[in-house]
Amino acid sequence: MQTTIYEIAGKRVWVAGHRGMVGSALMRRLASEDCELVTADRESVDLRRQQETEDWLAEMKPDLVYLAAAKVGGILANRDRPGEFLYDNLMIEANVMEVARRTGVGKLVVLGSSCIYPKFAPQPIAEDALLTGPLEPTNEWYAVAKIAGIKMAQAYRQQYGCDFICLQPANLYGPNDNFDPASSHVIAALLRRFHEARISGAAEVTVWGTGTPRREFLHVDDLAHACVFLTKRYSAFDIVNIGTGEDISISDLANAIAQTVGYNGAISFDPSKPDGTPRKLLDVTRLNAMGWDAGIALVDGLRAYYGDFLDGALIGESAFGR
Numbered sequence: 524m525q526t527t528i529y530e531i532a533g534k535r536v537w538v539a540g541h542r543g544m545v546g547s548a549l550m551r552r553l554a555s556e557d558c559e560l561v562t563a564d565r566e567s568v569d570l571r572r573q574q575e576t577e578d579w580l581a582e583m584k585p586d587l588v589y590l591a592a593a594k595v596g597g598i599l600a601n602r603d604r605p606g607e608f609l610y611d612n613l614m615i616e617a618n619v620m621e622v623a624r625r626t627g628v629g630k631l632v633v634l635g636s637s638c639i640y641p642k643f644a645p646q647p648i649a650e651d652a653l654l655t656g657p658l659e660p661t662n663e664w665y666a667v668a669k670i671a672g673i674k675m676a677q678a679y680r681q682q683y684g685c686d687f688i689c690l691q692p693a694n695l696y697g698p699n700d701n702f703d704p705a706s707s708h709v710i711a712a713l714l715r716r717f718h719e720a721r722i723s724g725a726a727e728v729t730v731w732g733t734g735t736p737r738r739e740f741l742h743v744d745d746l747a748h749a750c751v752f753l754t755k756r757y758s759a760f761d762i763v764n765i766g767t768g769e770d771i772s773i774s775d776l777a778n779a780i781a782q783t784v785g786y787n788g789a790i791s792f793d794p795s796k797p798d799g800t801p802r803k804l805l806d807v808t809r810l811n812a813m814g815w816d817a818g819i820a821l822v823d824g825l826r827a828y829y830g831d832f833l834d835g836a837l838i839g840e841s842a843f844g845r
């Protein structure tokens with residue numbers, strides 16, 4: 524177990540994107556740290572605008588920043604809105620990091636995504652697979668923006684000595700997820716679809732793609748826990764993967780979700796929808812060696828997630844106190 528090299532206690536901490544799934548999980552996790560949390564509403568500070576970002580940061584002067592603000596979405600949203608995914612993410616990252624550098628932010632945590640790695644990267648995917656092969660076409664726009672964010676953080680560390688660290692989570696799920704069928708990720712989409720099928724008594728539910736792709740799913744509370752852990756113990760150029768070390772096929776995931784919601788009908792697949800990357804399992808050796816392991820098993824995470832869904836409590840609450 525590595526020792527603490529950065530104290531969060533006593534610091535002013537800005538979670539950029541605090542209403543999103545990742546940002547709200549960070550807010551819950553940081554609530555138990557002895558720090559002052561500051562937030563900016565999207566209506567008052569548009570992080571795509573440099574002047575607005577600069578004015579806000581100059582006024583608030585945070586010591587520590589979590590860059591959890593991003594334009595995110597599932598496979599179809601990524602494929603169909605490439606301009607938005609590229610522009611919004613590039614602007615947010617560039618503005619926040621440049622202004623953080625100029626205003627003397629002490630530490631900044633950049634959050635990437637496992638889609639930054641090549642489509643056919645060897646599995647499990649080690650951090651040094653970055654930029655070793657072509658990206659998955661459906662999400663290359665988002666991935667290019669996220670890779671630019673990583674490179675910017677690394678460049679700023681190299682040129683200016685900024686303590687910016689880059690963390691790469693696996694596919695995420697949890698409270699504050701997006702349930703819009705057109706833009707959601709697979710777990711939120713299927714949880715809703717199977718739930719509605721159970722309520723309506725539908726005989727069949729259709730799952731996109733062939734069902735053969737494999738994904739690694741990380742509960743967002745585990746991600747927040749790892750982020751705080753690494754904030755305190757990690758300061759280096761290299762990126763760090765955050766995952767569970769286990770993956771599951773979309774077909775098995777669909778069965779697990781059907782079971783979770785109590786749907787007993789048939790499951791079919793629609794191969795006209797994209798499969799995306801065949802497999803995305805992160806190599807978490809580096810993180811595990813520092814003394815951190817994921818604590819929320821997928822089956823438990825799904826059960827709690829569905830409980831929240833039924834309670835209508837998907838906003839800001841979580842069953843896990845990690």
Ligand code: GFB
Nearest residue numbers: 597598601638662707708709712730731732736797798799
């Ligand atoms: O969650 P998802 O959109 O993320 O899709 P990606 C994962 C897999 O689930 C794909 C299948 O093979 C989908 O075809 N799937 C089956 C579904 N049914 C559905 C459904 O109803 N909705 C969705 N969304 N998928 C995204 C990237 O890719 O993952 C982003 O596009 C980002 O850039 C994010 O990296 C984490 O892993 O395929």
